[in-house]
Amino acid sequence: MDQQQAPRFFKHGPSPFARVIVFSTLSLALMASDSKFNYLTPVREALMVGLQPFQAVANSPFVLYTSIANYFISKQHLRDELETLKKQSIFHSVQLQALQSLKDENDQLRTLMNASKITTQPARLAEIMYTGRDPFTHKVIVNIGAKNDVLAGQAVVDGAGVVGQVTRVFPYSSEVTLLTDKALSIPIQVERNALRAISFGHGRDNTITLPYLPANIDIQKGDKLVTSGIDGIYPAGLAVAKVESIKTNANSPFAQIVATPLAGIQNHRQVLILSSDTTDLVAKDIQQVLSEDAKNLSDKKDRSSRKNDAKL
Amino acid sequence: MQNFNRRRVYFTLLAALLLQLLPFSGIWLQIKPDFLLLALLFWLLRAPSICNIGIAWTAGVLMDLISGDLFGQNALAYSLTAFLAVMYQRRLILFTVLQQSVYVFLLLFVNQLILLLLKSFSGSEYFGWTYFVPSFTGIMFWYALLHSRLSVNIMARQQ
Numbered sequence: 114m115d116q117q118q119a120p121r122f123f124k125h126g127p128s129p130f131a132r133v134i135v136f137s138t139l140s141l142a143l144m145a146s147d148s149k150f151n152y153l154t155p156v157r158e159a160l161m162v163g164l165q166p167f168q169a170v171a172n173s174p175f176v177l178y179t180s181i182a183n184y185f186i187s188k189q190h191l192r193d194e195l196e197t198l199k200k201q202s203i204f205h206s207v208q209l210q211a212l213q214s215l216k217d218e219n220d221q222l223r224t225l226m227n228a229s230k231i232t233t234q235p236a237r238l239a240e241i242m243y244t245g246r247d248p249f250t251h252k253v254i255v256n257i258g259a260k261n262d263v264l265a266g267q268a269v270v271d272g273a274g275v276v277g278q279v280t281r282v283f284p285y286s287s288e289v290t291l292l293t294d295k296a297l298s299i300p301i302q303v304e305r306n307a308l309r310a311i312s313f314g315h316g317r318d319n320t321i322t323l324p325y326l327p328a329n330i331d332i333q334k335g336d337k338l339v340t341s342g343i344d345g346i347y348p349a350g351l352a353v354a355k356v357e358s359i360k361t362n363a364n365s366p367f368a369q370i371v372a373t374p375l376a377g378i379q380n381h382r383q384v385l386i387l388s389s390d391t392t393d394l395v396a397k398d399i400q401q402v403l404s405e406d407a408k409n410l411s412d413k414k415d416r417s418s419r420k421n422d423a424k425l
Numbered sequence: 426m427q428n429f430n431r432r433r434v435y436f437t438l439l440a441a442l443l444l445q446l447l448p449f450s451g452i453w454l455q456i457k458p459d460f461l462l463l464a465l466l467f468w469l470l471r472a473p474s475i476c477n478i479g480i481a482w483t484a485g486v487l488m489d490l491i492s493g494d495l496f497g498q499n500a501l502a503y504s505l506t507a508f509l510a511v512m513y514q515r516r517l518i519l520f521t522v523l524q525q526s527v528y529v530f531l532l533l534f535v536n537q538l539i540l541l542l543l544k545s546f547s548g549s550e551y552f553g554w555t556y557f558v559p560s561f562t563g564i565m566f567w568y569a570l571l572h573s574r575l576s577v578n579i580m581a582r583q584q
Contacts, residue, residue: 126477129508129511129512132477132478132479133478133507133508136478136479136481136482136500136501136504137501139482139500140482140485140497140498140500141497141501142497144496144497144498144543144547147495147496147497148547157490157496164446164487167446170443170446171443171446171447171448172446172448174447175447175448242448243448243450244449244454245493246445246492246493247492247493248455249556252493317553
């Protein structure tokens with residue numbers, strides 16, 4: 114065996130202890146620079162592109178399996194699917210006609226009220242390549258990235274509702290954090306009574322929670338939660354979740370509200386990435402708020418200095 | 426001879442990396458053993474002059490990349506685990522398969538523990554006891570591999 118060859122004994126290089134010290138320091142430095150400064154983002158992007166062929170190889174058995182399964186799909190099954198799709202299409206087209214007239218009417222009313230028109234957001238179809246490696250974070254990787262004009266922060270939806278948000282963009286792929294992840298929060302509204310709140314991912318089960326709401330809040334089981342649209346990222350009115358349970362505890366002033374997402378975040382292959390062109394709007398809002406705060410602060414200072422003058 | 430050895434080690438590590446990249450999801454993702462660490466430990470115990478702590482660190486950086494974690498988390502955990510493996514390597518190689526497996530299990534566990542610590546520092550996330558399941562599946566995989574003498578095949582042409 115290797116370590117029993119005598120001459121090898123003499124050319125050992127640095128001792129394991131020296132090595133582990135060097136590499137530990139190196140990893141600590143990497144961690145610090147990655148978490149505090151964004152120096153390593155281009156490195157990560159470049160390495161991700163380098164890893165792409167390996168990923169393709171690793172994905173190939175599953176791609177092959179699905180393509181074979183697709184090949185042997187029965188004629189009857191296809192016919193049934195076509196039938197349901199046709200029915201759905203007729204149903205949707207009727208709804209769409211009604212929607213168009215409503216939209217025109219809404220635009221007119223909004224111009225009468227001098228409110229800005231609601232712009233529709235262009236969407237882009239993306240396919241989920243694989244789920245994130247860490248079972249304790251809820252993330253998926255999709256097949257379009259910076260080369261397809263995807264930006265971090267864009268909303269991701271599917272046919273049934275909100276799926277999550279793009280959190281990291283690589284040249285040819287991007288990472289989507291699902292709405293059940295603990296790090297993701299979405300401004301929502303209860304459809305029934307237009308009550309605004311913020312939903313947080315639960316992290317463990319595939320649920321979301323509404324913390325910080327008083328125990329006497331008017332939310333019922335089965336209420337539908339939709340996006341409120343005040344963040345400028347998610348367009349208003351997208352379905353998010355359905356309230357599953359409400360628990361109140363005598364010890365806590367807050368209600369424990371758990372909701373299950375409506376979008377099929379576990380079982381879809383394709384999702385839509387909405388390009389948000391309202392980001393400037395949000396930035397403008399923030400700037401306005403900040404400038405107002407600064408103004409208030411200077412006003413206060415003026416007043417206090419005047420007081421001091423009066424005292425003198 | 427030397428080159429041939431190296432190629433075999435690197436090939437095994439690459440295969441382990443590919444196994445790691447397989448698109449698991451759901452329950453399979455939770456019980457999936459750390460193939461790359463197992464391959465690293467296999468060679469750390471048998472060919473410490475080829476597969477050293479530096480290689481473990483590089484593998485760790487790759488793991489950071491594919492898991493999307495903070496850079497350096499897996500790298501630190503892997504290099505510390507590799508150090509613990511190399512420290513007792515001369516004794517371990519004389520152990521029986523079962524005794525070795527117990528030590529390797531401890532190493533897998535320690536690796537996950539370091540990762541848990543680092544992750545709870547960087548962003549507190551709840552971890553249930555299922556977090557440690559990959560250590561158990563990992564050691565089962567290791568024992569099965571050594572017991573089935575598949576590893577002897579891998580080793581055989583190396584001598």
